[in-house]
Every structure is written in C-alpha cells, then in structure tokens.
Amino acid sequence: MAACMVKEPGLTGDVRRVQAMVGVQGTAHPRLVTPGEVISQDTSFMRGHGTYMEKGVQVASVAGYVTRVNRLITVTPLRQMYQGAVGDTVVGRITKVQTNRWKVDVNSRLDAELRLSNIQLPGGEQRRSNVEDERDMRALLTEGDLVCVEVQKICDDGLLRLAARNIKFGKLSQGTLLAVSPSLIVQDKQRMHDLPCGARVVFGANGYVYITPTVPQEQASTYIVNFEEVPVEVRKTIGRLKNCIKLLAHHSIMISPTSVMTAFDTSIEQEFEIKDLLKPDVMQDVALATVQSMNE
C-alpha cells in the first residue's frame, strides 16, 4: 500500500493574493475606474469603448483602466468574457454535431460555429465536401473533442465563425486543458509554443490553455489522435506547467511563454514538488518570485 499523504487543512485567511499591478498592459500606474465614474469633463475627447456620455460628461461603463491615445479615451475592462477577434487562435471544445457544422464552446457568450467547409478534409488534397463527409462528421470531430482553430469572422450577434484550414489547426491530442480569464493571455502572433522544458503549450486567445507533450512535426492528418502512453518525465513537466499557469492566473499575472517559463524555472530552483504548487503559500512565493524576475 503506498504511503498516504494528507495535506494539512489550512485555515482560511492565511494567505493574501500577490499585490502586483498586473493584468494590465501598458502603464505602470493606470487609473482604475468603476462603472458610473466620471472620467473627464472635457467634451473634446473622443469617446472610445467602455465609455458613454451622460449630461455632458464622459462616464465609464465598465470596470477597468483608462487609456488615452491623443484625443481618444477608452476604458479597457480588467476581466471580460472572450469577445473574439478575427485571426485569433483559440482552443475550443465541440459541444454539438449538426448537419454540416460543429458547435464549439470557446469560453464566450455563445458557442462558436465550425463549418465542415472550413476545415481541411482528410485525404490531403483540397476538395469540396460531399454527402459522405457530412455523415462522417463524427469520425472527424465528436462531442467533447478539443480543437485548435482560428476565428474567421464575427457575426452581428457575436457568434464566432471558426476555421481550421491550416495543417497546424485541428484536433488536439493527449494533454490537459486549463481555463483562465482571456484578459490574462498576452497578445501574441504565435499561440502554439514548444517550451524548452519539453512540452507544447497552446495559449488560446479565449483563455483556454492546452498543454501537451511535444509532438514530432507534420502528421498526415490532424484528426488522428496519438494514443501512445505519455512517459512519466513528460507528465511531470506538464503537471508543473499546469500548476504554474494556475498560480499565475490566481495572482492575476499575465500569462505568456516567458512568465510561464519563469514560474516553472523558479519552482524548480526552489525545489518545490509539483503537488506543493497547489498550496496557497507556495503559490504566493512562486508568484512573487516570478514578478520580481520579470521586472528585472
């Protein structure tokens, strides 16, 4: 019988969140406003997103920080649901299989749509989908599957249209998913990163982060999943990465390959076991150390 290790129950209130002015891109000391707060009495400013005019003054409509570019004032919310932007790479989970499309949960208000005509069909060559393809949709992607796709279009009601036309998009293989606030994900052209520690991380713009073992390049089809057993060393890396991203998110630190690797390296330097990273005091230590290293 393996030795049982029970964590000591902690008393609530022992650990505070890291007081880092993070989660905010840009200025070091941004001005925070709450909905209804007057931003400016000056009517010559252009009103950007997150503001509205009320009785001649500019008022914030969301809780966030104020940014001013020349004469344009906007309020960017600190946390918001994923709205979508054309060209974003997102990670989504298939919720429904319909006639010629899949419904995908992308951590947004509505489930996004992935049409059969927008994916790269198996067989390699480009072709139009036919009736057999429609019947075989479940063979490609079924409910519960995770996909890495691109936002192609945003409809008027906020519905996102997705596409997976490239070889790098498609079904995601073995690994683990983590959901964080999309506001914590750093803007990056490249979303899929092969980290030096030996794992691949997909930082979905919608806040879904997927960690998988590094795979050899270019499989024949992106819809065949590799069910080979993942070795223990790789699992340890993936587990540590997952806990690091979780602790960064908990302390509202922006999540990027750099910050994740810094947290990862710090946790190894300070010889924390992977499961120790679930403890609030350890999370705080690593978060503080990460912020310090990143500010240097």
Add this chain to the structure above:
Amino acid sequence: MADISLSEAEKRYIVDGVKLGIRVDGRERLDYRQLEIETGLVSTANGSARVRLGCTDVLITVKMEMEPPPPQQPNDGQIHFFVNCSANAAPEFEGRGGEDLATSLSAMLDRLYSSPLSLDTSRLCVVPGKHVKVLYVDVEILECGGNLFDTVSLGVKAALWATRMPRIYITGEDGGELEFMVSDNPQEVDRVDVSNAPILITHLRITENLTVIDPTPEEECCGPVQVVVGVTPKGLITTTQQLGAGTFAPQTLSASLKSAQELGVKIHHQLMQRLLQEESIPNRKTKGFL
C-alpha cells in the same frame, strides 16, 4: 457531480497518469487537495462552517430547535440533514436539476450519523418524552469542483463542532406544562460532542484495480464508479455506499476500505487540530467570502 465532457485524448491522458502513479496535477493516488475550513460565518445559526477543497465550496449551518420527540424514540434528540445544490454550483443544477444529487447526499449523511456511536443523541434530550433538541443541518453547495461527499462530511463535522446551543433550564411547572428558561449568558452554552463524528472518504475507480482519492471533475468523468466510506476518528467504518454504474473487484474494494480507514484517522486528527487552533485565536475576525 458536475457533468463536464472530455475528449478521448484527455481521458486517456488522465487514466494513463493514474496507472503510472502521477495524476494530472502532480498528486499521487491517495493525496488530497488543499483544504480550507472556516467556522462561525453565519451568526444567525447555532453553528456554521465553510469548507473549500480545491474548487469545491460548501457552506453548512446548524440550527437547533426544541420539539416533541417521536413516540418510538422518546429519549433521543434528532439530527436532520437537508442539502441544497445551488444553481451557481454547476449549470446542470438549474431548476430541479440538482435534486437527485441533493437527495443522495442527504441520504448518505443520514446513514453516516444514524448510529448512536457516531453522535450520542441521548445527550440532546431535555425532557424525556416531551422535549428534545433537534439539530437541523443545512448544506449549501456553492461550487462543485469534484469530491462533494468528502467536503460535505468535513463541513458537517466542523459545523457541529462549532455549534453553540444556549443552555436550557427548567424553571417550573405550570399545570402539567414545563416552563423553560433559555440562558442569555454567552458563556453558558452546550456543545455537540463530535469526538466520534465520522467523515466520508470517496474512492473513485479509474482503471482495473486502481482508485484515486479526492477526484477532480475531470477525473470523475473518467471513472464510472465510486465507493464512499464513512470513517470515525477511531478508524471504524460506519457506512459504505457504491455510486455510479460500474463494478469493483473484491481486492480493489477491500484495498479501498483499508486505505479509507487509514486516511480517515489521519484526516480526523488534523481536522481537530486545526479546529482547536482556530478556536484558540482570540477575537478572530471571520474572513467569510471575501
């Protein structure tokens, strides 16, 4: 528990991990997640506790009422459990979706505390045959993050420990009816003896003969069957229940029961240590939900 869907690839990753002895978050098979407990949050109840295990969050309150006892048990107080799965906890709890889970949880708690060895209900008797104390335990599931049974049972024990009942004096008799005086003195309180109160330990069977303790919702998706074991501080098993559609091989089942016993004794010990520590803090401010 909360229904989430996983891809086959994710499930395979989780199951293989358990076989290799390393779970997705780095824990071993028999490790618990971080447990946070706070008592005394709800000032209008006789006792209350909030327990957070990973993402699972439950709030327990205990209220005492004086009532006439049922004829078949004239000398014992009673304890009633009511569980409410808040719609905030999981999307499928909306409307009446959480009722099945709530019923099975309260039935489990009833069984857990049904033995007089767990809770000495004769001490809750005020006037035999006429008046007994009834403890109404309300469980509110605030967030469902896997392993509800364990969390709820720990919360119930903590809430019962924190329960303070004002002392009741019989002042006289008036035409056959007894008169009572309830003490105003905050120092004159009766407490509930939880020295034998059991807790639940859930074993989820993931693969042929391996079980995990304290499963996350993703792990619960991968294992069809669980066995829930009620363990007292002395290591006695008060109740067992198998949940879910699946089978347990005899060796796996007996191994689970044995490890539940060992774990249970350890957890009881640490829980009481922490509760005593919490009580010893002078002028403690409750952190509550902030």
